[in-house]
Amino acid sequence: MKKVQITQKPLLLAVSAVFLVSSCATPPPQNVSNLCEIFYEHRDWYDAAAKVRDKWGVPIHVPMSIMYQESSFKHNARPPMRWFLGFIPYGRASSAYGYSQAKTVTWDEYVKEADRFWASRDNFDDAIDFMGWYISKSQRLNGVSKWDAYNQYLNYHEGWGGYKRGSYQKKAWLMQTAKKVDSRAKTYAAQLKTCEEDLQRGWLWRLFFG
Template sequence: MNQKKLKKIQQLSLIVVATAAISGCATAPPASPDNICHIFEEKEDWYHAAADVRDKWGVPIHVPMAMMYQESSFKHDALPPRDYLLGFIPWGRVSSAYGYSQAKTMTWEDYQRETGNGWASRSDFEDAIDFMGWFITKTYTINGVSKWDAYGQYLNYHEGWGGYQRKSYLQKPWLVRTSKIVKQRSLRYAAQLKTCEEDFQHGWLWNLFFG
């Protein structure tokens, strides 16, 4: 192999490695998920997607973000636990939930049909948080739970609208505890966002010259 061909192969290899690294950074969970300001500093496009959901659905940013943290820890390819036959034979997953929002397949398809967003992907943050905005809005319409009530919203998200109406969560003390954790995280996110949201609203060009 001559030097010219070898150089081209090396250049191509570097491009492949760089592309993979960029892709990995884009989908990696935020380094500081307990602070919403740090999340949006690292992934500013997430702020704009969340703000679009707020404007479109009337859903405050801190509620779906707190719910998403609980559901997937912001992992784009998150999957539910495995199911086991006879207690030890791997047998698929406990549900069809997938992605940032852990939306189940049937519910995701309802979202796609109702919104006309047929190309939406559960592993895309923008689509996933829009799905959550849609779900939170339907929860408000169907069960009268405020869009600002992370506790009640998470119970609906986990149990479904019918399950919430039947109060199935009362048989699941762990779920009630988890929903309270989601509520506390949402309130913490809300307080944090008040201290930094103006920076994200201005955008990078403003911050470059005036930040």
């Protein structure tokens, strides 16, 4: 009986750990249409986004608008499963995963270039840092301004080579989506101007004056 209990205990601990991690996953913001409310709900997200701005020179509203489009701020987002004959699953459309919907190959490139071997695609801080790296590299490789949400999204979706070849020009739906991302980025930018000063205040100030 004792041997059975010893072998069961690690299993119970493992199951408990998985349950704890899944239950502690950060939920998507309740109001994704307002950047101030997003950051008020998840204060640490603003801190992470501000670090990316300072590190990569990327305005906060651009990666946030792209992230909304790609994952709706869901930490474990991934492309839908494909089905054969309507009931036999045969894999997903791509390896995209997490907040940023980064594909495995591109993520691995980021990990090496940015020296972030501990990074995870389902961690917000890591995901937005990846996006800062990607947007910065889009400027360097294709000359797209870091403030140009429209063309930055086309780079993000098509890849640097695809954008350079103009692959998006044959995809009317994609250019329409890029316009939505650009419009959302402008809305986010205007909203952030009204609350960023407050978001920059530390927890101690908020404790006594907030």
